[in-house]
Amino acid sequence: MNYLVIPAYEPDYNLIKLIEKIHHRSNFYIIVIDDGSSAECQDIFARAEDFATVLHHQGNQGKGQALKTAFEYIQSLNKPGTVVTADADGRHRIWDIFRSLTKSNENPNTLVLGVRAFTGKVPLRSRFGNSLTRILFKLQTGVAVSDTQTGLRAFSTDLIPFMLKIEGQRYEYEMNMLLEASQAYPILEVPIETVYINDNQASHFRPIRDGLMIYKNILKFALSSFSSFIVDYVVYALSILCLSFIPTGLRVLLSNGLARVTSSVFNFSTNKKLIFKNKASSFKTGSGYFGLAVGLFILDTVLIRLFNSGLGVNLLIAKILVGIMLFILSWTVQTLYIFKERTCSPL
The missing domain is CATH 3.90.550.10 (Spore Coat Polysaccharide Biosynthesis Protein SpsA; Chain A)
Structure with missing residues (x-):
């Protein structure tokens, strides 16, 4: 019928x-x-x-x-x-x-x-x-x-x-x-x-009221990523300040590593449970996510060091600039690969 x-x-x-x-x-x-x-x-x-x-x-x-x-x-x-x-x-x-x-x-x-x-x-x-x-x-x-x-x-x-x-x-x-x-x-x-x-x-x-309702899920993802960046930045900044007695290269590596681990755990849990409501095993999605986290950590550390040593950008400011650059990359990989439970063919 x-x-x-x-x-x-x-x-x-x-x-x-x-x-x-x-x-x-x-x-x-x-x-x-x-x-x-x-x-x-x-x-x-x-x-x-x-x-x-x-x-x-x-x-x-x-x-x-x-x-x-x-x-x-x-x-x-x-x-x-x-x-x-x-x-x-x-x-x-x-x-x-x-x-x-x-x-x-x-x-x-x-x-x-x-x-x-x-x-x-x-x-x-x-x-x-x-x-x-x-x-x-x-x-x-x-x-x-x-x-x-x-x-x-x-x-x-x-x-x-x-x-x-x-x-x-x-x-x-x-x-x-x-x-x-x-x-x-x-x-x-x-x-x-x-x-x-x-x-x-x-x-x-209603463009404003209903628009906000329509974009709610998309905005939640962006908010999760932004919250994770805040966690990452706070841990990084505290570590940079507290480890001032360590040579700059090692200080960036240790500070960025600690910040990345902390924010990655936070971001993974938030995205899996609240944003994507992904039902796949944590091992399956977690392995992919933390592979991404390692890649982003390497890029983050290298780029911060390049901004600081090559361009003379302050370490705290360099962290913000690099974070913005890597945001879209992280978003794209998570949405298209890590938390995508089923691959659909584009139209």
Whole structure:
């Protein structure tokens, strides 16, 4: 069975136009979720019942929870098939919905995304928001996704238990879905028409508040790395000051070694348990991580010494400069290799 899931909050009659066309041109089992919309919108949902099953939330719980409510309902029907999610404002053309369905049917156990080209006249916040998250997503997962904000997605019902375990109730749920799926399933793309209605004014996406929620997991990783650098720097600085009676070369080696061991243990524990929530054995991930730590330690020590002896940079300042240089290298290796439980092919 094919399911079309449409979460709706304060929809207009574009919703009726969409589901009426879908109803007459396909065998989709259409599910619309009223996510706590106002009384003024209830006539729309009443008309939607002519073409779809309408599920209601008493209050606004967020797009993520609306999707989960639909997934739970589909699971209760116990009829395997394919699930397609689409937005309620009519921005997704019916032929793009059908193409996403076909792509998913041809590639079971994958997450299919209907992706926009972002060419021509695109609202600034949509262009900027997608460009930023696309870059950050690639850095964190190693998987290239052309459109991180698309609501047109398709997957088999076998993936519903996986989808229900993903954290988030509002817009962050869709980003969390991409982050989790990139580590568990292949992600495929279907190009779709780019449609913005009234310059995207009807969107309930709040750039600041919801943006922070979307970037939460990525920011947690950066915060973990920064905290580890602070631990590393404090131990290094104290050691440099306390071991002033030792020749400079040996002092840098000992201070940097002690700082690196301390910060590495802290960073490994934090990233494994809190950031990546990696379930692989500590021995497997730990061996890779500490191999990286040794490599970074050698680079760190050599570069600090070169900055100090070759350029005359103060040892404490040199530590900061080198730390910044090695941050991206550390981030990339950890995210793409050490804590990546499953390697997915880029799109």
